[in-house]
Amino acid sequence: MKYKDYYETLGVKRDASADDIKKAYRKLARKYHPDVSKDPAGEEKFKDVSEAYKTLKDPEARAAYDNLGKHRPGEDFRPPPDWGQGTGDGSFSYEDVDLSDLFAAFGGRGRRGGSIPIPGQDFEVNAPITIEEAWRGTELELNLSVPEHDGTGGVRRVPLVFKARVPKGVTDGEKLRLPGKGGKGLNGGPNGSLYLNISFKPHALYRAVGHDLYLDLPLTPWEAALGASVEVPTLAGPVRLKVPAGTNSGQKLRLAKRGLPKRGEGEGNLFAIVQIVVPPAPTDREKALFNDLADASKFDPRAAFPKGDGK
Amino acid sequence: MKIEITDAKWLCEHPEVSLDELVELSGLSSELLLELVEYGALAPTETTMATGTRSSDEMQTMQWRFTSDCVVAVQTVSRLRADFDLDANALSVAMMLIERIHGLEARLQELQSHFPQVK
Numbered sequence: 363m364k365y366k367d368y369y370e371t372l373g374v375k376r377d378a379s380a381d382d383i384k385k386a387y388r389k390l391a392r393k394y395h396p397d398v399s400k401d402p403a404g405e406e407k408f409k410d411v412s413e414a415y416k417t418l419k420d421p422e423a424r425a426a427y428d429n430l431g432k433h434r435p436g437e438d439f440r441p442p443p444d445w446g447q448g449t450g451d452g453s454f455s456y457e458d459v460d461l462s463d464l465f466a467a468f469g470g471r472g473r474r475g476g477s478i479p480i481p482g483q484d485f486e487v488n489a490p491i492t493i494e495e496a497w498r499g500t501e502l503e504l505n506l507s508v509p510e511h512d513g514t515g516g517v518r519r520v521p522l523v524f525k526a527r528v529p530k531g532v533t534d535g536e537k538l539r540l541p542g543k544g545g546k547g548l549n550g551g552p553n554g555s556l557y558l559n560i561s562f563k564p565h566a567l568y569r570a571v572g573h574d575l576y577l578d579l580p581l582t583p584w585e586a587a588l589g590a591s592v593e594v595p596t597l598a599g600p601v602r603l604k605v606p607a608g609t610n611s612g613q614k615l616r617l618a619k620r621g622l623p624k625r626g627e628g629e630g631n632l633f634a635i636v637q638i639v640v641p642p643a644p645t646d647r648e649k650a651l652f653n654d655l656a657d658a659s660k661f662d663p664r665a666a667f668p669k670g671d672g673k
Numbered sequence: 674m675k676i677e678i679t680d681a682k683w684l685c686e687h688p689e690v691s692l693d694e695l696v697e698l699s700g701l702s703s704e705l706l707l708e709l710v711e712y713g714a715l716a717p718t719e720t721t722m723a724t725g726t727r728s729s730d731e732m733q734t735m736q737w738r739f740t741s742d743c744v745v746a747v748q749t750v751s752r753l754r755a756d757f758d759l760d761a762n763a764l765s766v767a768m769m770l771i772e773r774i775h776g777l778e779a780r781l782q783e784l785q786s787h788f789p790q791v792k
Binding site: 388391392395397398408412484501503523524525526527528529536537538539540541543558569570571576578611612614625635637 | 676677678679680681682683684698700744745748749752753756757771779782783785786787788789790
């Protein structure tokens with residue numbers, strides 16, 4: 363088992379008062395809590411902070427932790443033989459155990475000897491999927507390491523491998539639930555749930571907002587001015603889109619029901635956002651034609667600007 | 674090795690959830706959820722407000738339905754309560770602020786999507 367220095371994690375001295383520990387925890391929680399902080403590394407940091415606090419705030423757990431002695435963080439160690447009456451008989455193996463699991467037994471939850479049904483823990487997993495996977499539904503292989511109670515108060519980490527079928531129609535940021543796939547309930551309590559936090563991986567073409575998709579539609583100046591029929595990629599394959607004459611940059615052209623399927627029935631829309639693009643390296647002929655157009659046209663796109671003296 | 678396949682379920686199968694379902698999904702007590710309703714942070718849907726009878730508060734509470742959108746908010750609040758040791762009043766303020774932030778983030782994401790990404 364690897365040692366973790368909970369005092370160092372919270373940035374307090376080993377003889378800090380309960381109040382100081384609480385203050386240090388709250389300060390760090392405000393900084394790193396995933397619901398509050400936008401720090402991408404916040405979630406991991408908060409887990410460490412929270413684990414440290416859960417043990418140190420409970421006088422009994424803190425005393426037991428102190429009894430482990432001081433080790434270097436990350437150092438492999440075994441608790442002394444007489445340590446922790448709540449962890450079963452002496453044959454308990456500490457090989458597959460995380461330090462936090464030892465202290466989960468303190469403070470009520472998971473305590474041995476009780477006969478009150480205790481519901482299993484809920485687990486949460488981040489599940490990044492592609493927009494294509496959301497469109498047709500997908501199967502995710504989940505490979506987790508979860509704590510499991512051995513029935514005598516001991517806890518060990520066990521691998522949990524299974525596939526989750528994600529229905530079509532999920533959106534970015536949505537949560538899915540796998541009932542019964544969380545921690546095992548104790549004393550007849552129900553099993554916990556496993557939650558999948560669905561997020562969309564960035565896509566080369568599409569941006570998703572709910573069930574709607576947005577796509578950039580680059581047009582040449584003449585396609586925009588004269589109108590055109592252009593091929594647009596959709597999740598179901600390319601379709602032809604009629605661009606009306608006189609289309610401007612930034613205009614949204616709607617392709618009805620070409621977005622993501624909705625739960626139940628119906629689909630979102632696909633919006634093509636027009637962007638007028640000029641040839642990056644025009645040929646002499648193209649330049650000449652643009653010059654002719656410049657000479658022939660009286661169009662003033664800045665007619666609304668106040669007229670200055672040009673200086 | 675054969676790998677078991679489990680169907681991932683929508684957070685709620687219906688567009689509305691009952692108070693009991695909300696208790697199950699959030700891990701919060703029904704007392705605390707009722708307090709959040711009192712503070713106005715959590716609102717039962719109007720249809721159920723109408724079917725409840727004024728003469729029997731308890732009956733009304735039993736019949737309350739909430740939109741399933743609030744499940745995620747209530748789960749967030751449940752985490753905040755555990756991690757920050759907040760009371761119902763603080764939670765209701767946090768809940769309203771979180772709702773506003775989510776609304777703004779959704780709007781920002783929508784506006785950003787309108788913005789051409791072509792270089």
